[in-house]
Amino acid sequence: MDSFKIIAKDKTTKARVGLLTTKSKTIKTPLFLPVATLGVVKTLAYEELKYIGVDAFISNTYHLYFRPGEEILKQFGGLHKFINWDGVIFTDSGGFQVYSLRELIPQGVNEEGVEFKSHIDGTLHFFSPEKVIELQNIIDSDVAVCLDECVEYPVEYEKAKRSVELTTLWAKRCKDKFNQIMNKFDSKNLQLLFGIIQGSVYKDLRKKSLQDIVDIGFDGYALGGISVGEPKELLQEITSFVSQYLPEDKPRYVMGVGEVEDVWFCVEQGFDIMDCVLPTRNGRNGQALTSFGKINIKNSKFANDEEKLDPECDCFVCKDYSRALIHHYFKSGELLALRLLSYHNVYFMMKLFKKIQQSIMEGNFFSSKEKFLKKFYSQQNI
């Protein structure tokens, strides 16, 4: 059974609308995944995710391994059952933590895997490619990814090259382990496994990695090592370069992308899935996404502003709360403020992706993009 089906293509760009069928449910792409590191989209309840229309989120294998830990996840029968949520769950592999928590990896990585210190208590732990597949099986996510080595930016060519080789080697072992585990499941209940492409900003390495990973063969392909501090032009250059070589018929996932302009760009390049912490992390810092641009609600100019956060938004926050009120909550340290902006921002992203899907279906993706971004940069009502 094909897990991915393209149902519409834009005529002037590479943008497309697809249906991704996972064991939990079938969901539409382009798809934005809010980040639920520990099984929760920070500050939001699952009921709220349903209201907002969140079909899927991505959780973190590394963090779930520590909390609640394998035993609890096994006892409950996986994360879906533990958190009582029937949406689609993606999991990352821990590869990004190899990058972001590298001070916890005193010995570096080797072919076997990566030994690291717990960020909680300093105890030593080991992740092999096989281990992260096992863990993602215990988590029982709908979409798992291979263990990869994500390198920092900027990085020397030789180091990036080695990370590509290691990522390929690990991808093979992940695939083998995955097949071995999936043999026990019936065909309706299979996890999907995505391969991850590395290669930093070096095009030949990106191409090599892509070919290696595609040769192994996965249910989808993820572009890793992006959004790690490189300039926006390089992000755009690499995503558009890679996209031309990715198989048409498989879902394409660009990891860590969530800025509004990058989202439009990556969809235009034919990417189907993205994830990003920004809507919630920035929300907790006071930043709200609005149709007319980003605002920081902590700014004193909002102290007496009777306008809604985004006059064009119909979420409950924009219905019930003025900017002045949310400003008051932030200034007063009220936790509700963090939730309100997280809710609104995730709602904004979901609506944005619905708009994108619709524009592709209706054949006006490019003009919708131009119109959306023009307004987004206008700051006219702010």
Add this chain to the structure above:
Amino acid sequence: MDSFKIIAKDKTTKARVGLLTTKSKTIKTPLFLPVATLGVVKTLAYEELKYIGVDAFISNTYHLYFRPGEEILKQFGGLHKFINWDGVIFTDSGGFQVYSLRELIPQGVNEEGVEFKSHIDGTLHFFSPEKVIELQNIIDSDVAVCLDECVEYPVEYEKAKRSVELTTLWAKRCKDKFNQIMNKFDSKNLQLLFGIIQGSVYKDLRKKSLQDIVDIGFDGYALGGISVGEPKELLQEITSFVSQYLPEDKPRYVMGVGEVEDVWFCVEQGFDIMDCVLPTRNGRNGQALTSFGKINIKNSKFANDEEKLDPECDCFVCKDYSRALIHHYFKSGELLALRLLSYHNVYFMMKLFKKIQQSIMEGNFFSSKEKFLKKFYSQQNI
């Protein structure tokens, strides 16, 4: 028009059910007020208060004076409009802050009022009895209270005596100022004003204060200077002593009471209204109220507990979340945890007060109390 009407009396105790009519709406007593210091019941959205069935809360004049401040409140036309909530709002007068923030009152209090330093920036401010009435009028609360001097426990007799005298003096000035302001309003739109009784744990002072305040005449009477660190026996002794002298036909408010056993006790003594930060403050610290007693969800014994927080509760938290999951959130520092327990605890209190009202209506208050507390102390399902 009478703002308070007793609709049922228990035959064996002093417990009663009443209807308190405020300019916002008519609500039933016994009534529990969650605390919304800055206009928000910490972590909870107004929609949630509606789901929970919260008819009223109490906000803090002192804190609202600083944030959002008089100007914003005036601009929006009061707190109801600022927060977009049509429930009943009580405000306290700042008297409790005279007690709890007394390190900010270098000069002490005098007849004129109290000069204090802002807890935010150290600037000097002055609250007179007239000022707190004006402020509560700007806040546009439904029920305002007089400025009082709340003293610490233990306190010397002479100091408590002076605080009673000052509280009486201020109460007169509050009433005068209140009448002067209310003259401008039509009779449907009047705030209610409650007098506050002080006197620490000295019965003669309590009686003196009570007589003074009742002589001035208010829409209701609040017992202040309770729950300031005195032993439970003294709290019970003073509340039951005072209650026998309070006018039957006016609402009786015991401030700062919210422990489950104290609630039953005070209702039994004929009190109609209580407020307390505990359901939300303790919730944020991991303590949940359950039918079988209090639990601290952070306790490691809950790490793998598949049971609901309170198996007998039907709130959304108890429907969707296991103890193990909430434990996981607390351990992981997820803010959602704070909200879940705040929601559940406020729900618990609202249900408790509904049960109390019902038991009085049905004539079985005392047996209901015995049954409830027996289970509450049992810890049988925990």
